[in-house]
Amino acid sequence: MSENLNPFAIAQAQLDEAAKVLGLDRDMHAFLRQPQREFHFTIPVKMDDGSTKTFQGFRVQYSDARGPAKGGIRFHPDETIDTVRALAAWMTWKTAVADIPLGGGKGGVVCNPREMSPGELERLSRGYMRNIARYVGLFQDSPAPDVNTNPQIMAWMLDEYETIMGHREPGVITGKPLPLGGSAGRGPATAMGGMYTIREAAKVVGMDLKGAKVAIQGFGNVGSYAAKLIQEMFGAKVIAVSDEFGGIFNGDGLDYHTVAQHLANTGKVINLPGSEPISNKDLLELDVDILIPAAIENQLTAQNANNIKAKIIAELANGPTTPEADDIFESKGIYVIPDFLCNAGGVTVSYFEMVQNAYQFYWSEAMVNERLDNKMTTAFQAVNTMAQEKKVYTRVAAYLVAVSRVAEAVRLRGWV
Numbered sequence: 001m002s003e004n005l006n007p008f009a010i011a012q013a014q015l016d017e018a019a020k021v022l023g024l025d026r027d028m029h030a031f032l033r034q035p036q037r038e039f040h041f042t043i044p045v046k047m048d049d050g051s052t053k054t055f056q057g058f059r060v061q062y063s064d065a066r067g068p069a070k071g072g073i074r075f076h077p078d079e080t081i082d083t084v085r086a087l088a089a090w091m092t093w094k095t096a097v098a099d100i101p102l103g104g105g106k107g108g109v110v111c112n113p114r115e116m117s118p119g120e121l122e123r124l125s126r127g128y129m130r131n132i133a134r135y136v137g138l139f140q141d142s143p144a145p146d147v148n149t150n151p152q153i154m155a156w157m158l159d160e161y162e163t164i165m166g167h168r169e170p171g172v173i174t175g176k177p178l179p180l181g182g183s184a185g186r187g188p189a190t191a192m193g194g195m196y197t198i199r200e201a202a203k204v205v206g207m208d209l210k211g212a213k214v215a216i217q218g219f220g221n222v223g224s225y226a227a228k229l230i231q232e233m234f235g236a237k238v239i240a241v242s243d244e245f246g247g248i249f250n251g252d253g254l255d256y257h258t259v260a261q262h263l264a265n266t267g268k269v270i271n272l273p274g275s276e277p278i279s280n281k282d283l284l285e286l287d288v289d290i291l292i293p294a295a296i297e298n299q300l301t302a303q304n305a306n307n308i309k310a311k312i313i314a315e316l317a318n319g320p321t322t323p324e325a326d327d328i329f330e331s332k333g334i335y336v337i338p339d340f341l342c343n344a345g346g347v348t349v350s351y352f353e354m355v356q357n358a359y360q361f362y363w364s365e366a367m368v369n370e371r372l373d374n375k376m377t378t379a380f381q382a383v384n385t386m387a388q389e390k391k392v393y394t395r396v397a398a399y400l401v402a403v404s405r406v407a408e409a410v411r412l413r414g415w416v
């Protein structure tokens with residue numbers, strides 16, 4: 001039988017496994033398997049050629065038991081309601097494992113932003129917010145950037161929301177540009193949080209990060225900062241990176257600044273002088289110490305898991321690994337830092353951004369990073385200790401920590 005790659009089916013299967021280990025009450029399990037609330041809508045957008053194109057948008061508020069729903073908005077041609085549901089479920093477990101007082105949500109628009117002009121993207125972003133303005137807010141649900149969305153898009157959405165509501169409420173959305181109430185350190189936050197978990201995982205497996213070989217799939221906001229930080233913070237050697245157009249390899253290491261400059265000039269990482277081309281498939285299977293999937297879901301599957309040679313997999317992407325691949329990694333003894341732990345740095349600094357917005361009092365980047373380190377290290381220890389005590393795989397351990405926290409909030413509210 002071929003593998004089921006529906007992300008929501010995968011998210012539910014992961015929860016089911018954790019529920020079994022936890023001995024979770026049947027009614028609680030049934031409640032946590034479904035999103036609490038979801039919005040499906042159309043967004044008509046005036047295109048530059050005078051036509052009107054109708055886009056499909058979604059916002060899923062998976063859980064607000066522990067606090068307002070929280071999670072990014074993706075612009076992607078392959079977006080489906082089930083991807084958004086899965087990503088919203090993972091946000092719920094992510095905020096719980098990071099122990100920040102928020103729930104989980106996610107949004108998406110089926111579109112190809114690479115084919116759209118800045119004006120079309122602005123009208124799409126404002127149209128998206130017009131559809132959900134009544135259902136979001138600092139105390140309801142706060143969106144953020146994700147795949148193909150960025151601080152400028154957050155700024156347009158914030159302006160649309162504040163124009164509709166007639167007041168300023170910067171915490172309605174995070175990942176904003178600094179002049180509109182963004183937080184210092186939010187840009188690199190997801191990658192930075194991942195670095196703290198890699199530092200801790202290296203201690204567990206006894207790996208020296210200096211000179212460690214690293215391959216990174218994805219060179220967007222998360223992957224590019226990961227390439228920069230892993231070199232700067234630990235002296236690790238990034239030997240391969242890729243984006244959706246293909247990858248580049250250099251066994252002596254790729255200098256982050258050179259790759260970033262080349263990307264700025266050409267729009268792609270491929271054809272960097274001094275590098276060899278490598279396919280995304282081959283990049284994942286390189287003989288490296290650390291593999292960082294930092295792109296999209298379903299990259300490590302039953303098809304390639306047996307060929308993975310990394311000792312640590314640091315999942316900066318959401319949902320990069322299927323359950324069948326997980327079984328293979330577990331039997332191979334690969335240390336997986338599961339996605340909703342590894343990439344929780346973004347939402348953690350988003351939470352710091354909401355706190356700063358509420359107080360209208362802003363922190364330095366050093367303070368943000370110190371507090372982020374604290375949160376990430378505590379979360380890592382909770383998961384690693386759970387894995388050791390219960391003798392379970394790290395992903396299951398992360399679920400055990402997260403699901404019991406969400407279930408406790410649901411119980412305390414008297415919902416189940």
Ligand code: GLU
Nearest residue numbers: 071072144146346347350
């Ligand atoms: N999109 C990011 C994530 O998947 C950040 C979400 C947020 O900051 O709300 O974790």
